[in-house]
Amino acid sequence: MPEISADSKMKVALAQIAPVWLNREATLVKIMKAVQEAADKGASLVTFGECLLPGYPFWLELTNGAQFNSTKQKEIHAHYVSQAVNIELGHLAPLCKLAKQLNIAVVVGIAERATDRGGHSLYASLVYINQEGVIDNVHRKLMPTYEERLTWSQGDGHGLRTFPIGNFTLGALNCWENWMPLARAALYAQGEDLHVAIWPGGEHNTHDITRFVAKEGRSYVLSVSGLMRATDFPKNTPHYDEIIANAPDILASGASCIAAPDGTWLIEPQIGVEGVFVAEIDHQIVLQERHNFDPVGHYSRPDVTQLHINRERQSTLVIKD
Secondary structure: OOOOOOOOEEEEEEEEOOOOOOOHHHHHHHHHHHHHHHHHOOOOEEEOOOOOEOOOOHHHHOOOOOOOOOHHHHHHHHHHHHHOEOHHHOOOHHHHHHHHHHOOEEEEEEEEEOHHHOOOOEEEEEEEEOOOOOEEEEEEOOOOOHHHHHOEOOOOHHHOOOEEEOOEEEEEEEHHHHHOHHHHHHHHOOOOOEEEEEEOOOHHHHHHHHHHHHHHHOOEEEEEEOEEEHHHOOOOOOOHHHHHHHOOOEEEEEEEEEEOOOOOEEEEEEEOOOEEEEEEEEHHHHHHHOOOOOOOOOOOOOOOOOOOOOOOOOOOOOOOO
């Protein structure tokens, strides 16, 4: 539980931006610009969409991504891997340095090229960088959704953790993980009262569940999405012509939003616009809403139902020297 401060209020930001698709360095520059804007607006936390760095794998449903042993799919996937984020190689170091400089925490979705899993497969990972610029958490998405499984691997429970920020306890999940009751319960049980849900974009994702999780957890919920338009596909993308021929004008419309612990909107879904949206949250409201319902406290029965969680980082190799 965070150390209690006399000031129960904090500003938080939703950075709803489009990537420079599958260009890690250019997208990181754009992310850092949004971090600076959020800090200039007084935010202590800024959040970004799922797999924004270097971009969501939109090509899968546009190019017959399920075709087995396809040269085309191999070429696009190889390009994706080459632009993915390897934390051990320092790809996030500039962002960490900026977070420390500005005293702002960052939640960002990445395609992670994980060294501890061989360095060639990808994970949809959610990274939490604290206000000291330290990477506190890398949560690998437990279950990629539908066609995502053609390019992302299954994650593990290692990142199901919470962290203090101001008077709040922050937790976060990727996209449809937010529909997984036990994943949510794992964070609730660790004191979460500020929940971040990251999405590739779209009101169909954020509109209902943002308010639902807020009311269920009696927590503030930030749903943050990316944007993606047909014009955001770089022309040097492998198999660009086929991708763009099948792409709608809007692939991800954003719809980032913030709900209060009683389910009311602080920021309604922001559709189709890039921007950094800031709201003030108040921990006193959390305490008020926990008066009649606390899902892991006074309104729980651990003698009847309990959740057991495995937080080991999974690997195929255990070395004993």
